[in-house]
Amino acid sequence: MRWRVTLLDNREKEWNLPTNATGQDLFDEVCECLNLLERDYYGLAIWDSQHTKTWLDVSRQIIRQVSGFVFSVKFYPPDPTKITEDITRYLLCLQLRKEILTGRLPCPSDTLPVLGSFILQSEFGQYDPDLLGDAYIRGLYLAPNQKSEDLQRMKELHQTYGSMSAAQADFLFLQNVKQLRMYGTDLHPAKDSDGEDVLLGVCSAGVVVYKEDEIENKFMWPRVLKLSYRRARFLIKTRPLQGDEWTTVFTLSSFRACKRLWKVCVEHHGFFRLSTAEPSRLNFLPWSKFRFHGHTEAESLRASADVTRPAPLFSRRARPNTGTVSVCVSPVHNTSHCSISVSNRLKKRFCTSRSGNTHTHTHTHTHRHPKVKGENIYVRHSMLMLEVLDVVLQHHASIRELKRIFMEAVPEPQPSEWEQHLSIHTSFHLEMELDSKEEVIR
Template sequence: MTSLECGQHSREVVSRRWLTRLHIFEMIESVSRRALSGSSGSYHVRGAELARNRRLKSLSATVTFLDDTQHTFQLDKRAKGQVLLDLVFQHLELIEKDYFGLQYAENGVSTTIPTSDIMRWLDPSKPVKKQIRSKGGHFFFRVKFYVSDPSKLQEEYTRYQFYLQIRRDILQGKLQLPPSTACLIASYTVQSELGDYHPEEHGPGYLSQLQLIPGQTEEMEKKISELHKLHKGQLPADAEFNFLDHAKRLDMYGVELHKARDSTNKEIQLGVTSIGLVVFQNGIKINVFSWSKIVKISFKRKQFFIQLRREQSENYDTLLGFNMQTYRSSKNLWKACVEHHTFFRLHSPKMRPKRFPLTLSSRFTYSGRTEFQTVEDGKHRARVERTFIRSPSKKIAHTIATVTDDKGKLAIPGRPSRSYDNKVQSLGAREPRQAWGEGNPSDDEGGFLSLREEITGSYTRGGAFSPALGSRVFSYADDDTTAERNIYDLPDYSEPTSSPAPQILEDGLVTISLTPDEQGRFGFNVKGGLDLDMPILVSRVAPNTPADRCYPKLNEGDQVVYINGIDVSGLLHERVVNLIRQSRDRGSGELTLTVRPNALYNALAGTDETSEEEPPYRYVPDAPHAAIGSDALAQSMLLLADGLASGALIAQYEQLYRKNPELTSLESKKPENQSKNRYRDISPYDVTRVILMRSANGDYINANYVNMEIPGSGIINRYIATQGPLSSTVADFWQMVLEAGSTLVVMLTTLVERGRAKCHQYWPAYNETLTLRNLTLTSTAENIEDTFIFREFILRDVNTGEERDITHMQYCSWPDHGVPSDWRQFTMFTERVRAARTGIVEPAVVHCSAGIGRTGVLVLMETALCLIEANQPVYPLDIVRSMRDQRAMMIQNASQYRFVCEAVHKAYSEGIAKPLPEFSR
């Protein structure tokens, strides 16, 4: 057979084999169709598995943001929570992201108003798929850690997100607040959204479409409108900052509530906050356990436990237990405590060990950044200038009253056009304000109005201001002081208090006579006054005190009409308190009150709601200054730490008068002197003002003598607290230095901040001479050290030829908002000031811009360090009171007060300041 024939034969064989196989397959298929007729089908196992893997390769997560917008993110099916968080932060372009988190409903239900009972925080370390039950996860972007002070937030966009969150908390009823406060806070929302009030644009009913507060009524809208008029000049960012600044003072601010039962099975709520664990019953705060007092938190099944620090007088540990609803709720509360303690109290989170010991307990730890790390990172990061769209308030779904203009046409309340509408404005881009002019109230150093202006809500020369909230009184009215002191048990009054029978007067008035107890206490508290736009009311009556045991009994809500025959209806709160104290200090100590029993006063006229509830009363020991020595100093430091942790320190500070109501400032109001004031609302007391003797420009300068005595040491630190010189008052400033014999000038501001002039340059450049009317000032040295600048001058009196060496110390790193970034650095600067004043009895001249805020911080810091060295107790509020009795408004705001108190405590606890050997015993 030839090769060609062989090849053809092979092909025929292969072809027959394929035909045979094809025939076999056709037979099998035919048999299969007949055998499975009526129920035929096939299932591809491998294909189904591949399709399943393709479907589950990604996971959809829908996030609802604080402005009610939504966005869906696609995740890998194995992605952990941190991946979703990063996508959300990237979507928002959020920089200060550590305060925020994502919540989801544990039962998998998607709702627009999630309730706290079923909501859980997304765990960044666990897969997203294992934390949700629904096929498509629904999450809510929320604030997780509420910052204690909005000035800590560096970015305007972050503050805006906080603003949205608190607005939501208020509207959903999570954040309860009295009507007066609700109207004030709502007025800032209106300012942010609508801008300045303009009568031609904002006619009657212009607020009726905006959903501002729960239970909004027409009377509330009128009150909000009146407050809105007072915010003239505030940009949206300013209004939102003021909104947050007032919201942070509310009792329920930043409280994460968990339902529980106490040992008697009563229903309570445990609130986790930045300061510790707060216990509520029927919506009333009944106890606070600060983190500084808690040494351990734990849970077992449905029980949650906290172990308290053992006090020096105790020989046992205090363990408190609470019954939770379920094991799950108990664990969630425990995790919330771990997270809040780590975030707010630690500099960095505790590192989880690589190998865990064999244990059945939970191994959860907070792995994110702490507040300290976030704030520190913000200080070293460049500010981001960005624009964003602000979300308007929701509209109320009700019939809107029609408003017609003067031509009878329908007028719809509109939103005015603003060049800065819904955009971030660089604070540095604003025009510098004139030292004296329209619309220029003081900035971060000022902004306070006289008491009369706060009452009436009026403002002269235009400009914006924020009316102060009515201060709440914690200490007794007949207490000598409200400083931070140790709390002790209620005294046992075994002897009844003798009180004459009450005299019933006309109009339902009753006269009650009280005599103080052996400690000089009447045992009641008052609130209100002309400065708070409220009548004088009895806010608390302590059990077993003269006020409680008198006949008839003095009750909460009683209106005090007369004190010892003096009508108190037109008196300031502080004056009323002084009247009560004066009664105690008289020979008999008898106090006669004329009261209207059970008088109810609405803080918001026209509503049925009562004014803001007072916190529980507290007893404080008498005359703490009588106890001196190391024990008293250590005890004062313990109280200082506890006050910082619990928030009581700030609450007490905010009760203190800004200006002594019994001291006048008439000289500053004279027409010839008004132009010498940098800020119209910062005026020196007449009794302590510096009087120029040889100035051709008159004897007035905006400055006060402030003397701080250090008990037990014979030291009196003397200061002249003054404003930053204007261009027109430079000669007066140096004349004051010359006449006072001062050789030290301390400057706590830069010349320009946020585009605004804070102080005129009142000194010459290095090696140059400044010539004034009868003075010359020559710069002989200038040394820059980090954020300090030290200069040396020679001040010469041209008329007498007298020369004097002047040391000039400038602190340059005070931020635009808030407080210095580094307490150690500020403490170091204060020590340099103390060293420079060694051996000098003449006053040191200290100034910032207005001469009250930063100036007060330095004076308090130096005074506290001197007290520690003299082995004397430190009570910061007493120091502030002493300063404000010499110059009004010293230490301007709560953030400055907290900063300096923290700095004092840290300086003591770290041994930077300690008693000198000659004062140690």
């Protein structure tokens, strides 16, 4: 069967999978296409309405669930600067830009110009009046409450950043956006015990109750004893600092909405609070079937610290004057048609197999760029800028010419661990054959 997935840059891709494929198979194929290694923060979802979404259960077969998925951030890291790879941070930035644009993540008027300036630096690079002109920000729409003064302030800040790399701009964007009050909050409309409308926000710290855009109550994970639901009622049993246990009841629009909220809470609690995921247990009780599947944040951070592959190459192509900043995440090597068939081999998670030899697939065919050996931020930025070297040579000083010559020096290819392993075993077998031949001659 063919399954369609919308990526964070609004591209749509299709995959051919067998009818018995699970959600994990499809999710692994999407991550392979994006060359994404730190994938535990992401998931596949379907939007039931403008404000509600259902997450794909990776442990079940896809055919029994929904179709038409959206690749999205599922767990927002409390400190996104701890992410190791640039591609992971960049995809997180794309998700947060969408939330600011749609209003799901409210952004104050004094913070919007700062965030917008980092977006401009990430997409357009260093400000060049000859290349960009004065109207390059005309028509850009980044937030519902955006004003013309905000665009002018974004442009002024963009001019002060100089040669800041795109990766640095994403890093600073995340440092500022994580300070927003509703960062990483999954909102669910409900009613409290008095029948008044509230929003239940599930985040890394717990469940937050919003009433008229103000925080009404907080249920932090260390204080939560039990989460349950009965029909359309959602119950939170907490342990206060003093006194007996207390149960707070909220009413949602339907049983399905209540169960969806309960699942989101279980997964967030498991991801952010557990050191290791609990093993799956067979249980025939209907209220005990669902468990958190996957790796926890602690496991993901430990695995990210061990990533040793070179930084993946991807291009950022900004499209100004279209109302939004739309960006294409395109790897620059090993490209082919986007329709992919799942192989028979099992897909291993990155924490158990951390080899960087992944194959990516896109709509377009591109050529292999010369690789530059190094891991610092300047080397990465130079690799990203290889596609526009003509523009760089035309508008930059002689010091950048010297840097380009230095960065284009291609190091001698070194054998990989697998090639070294093969060479050792090949030489060993050759020696054994020679010894056996000598004995025969004697």
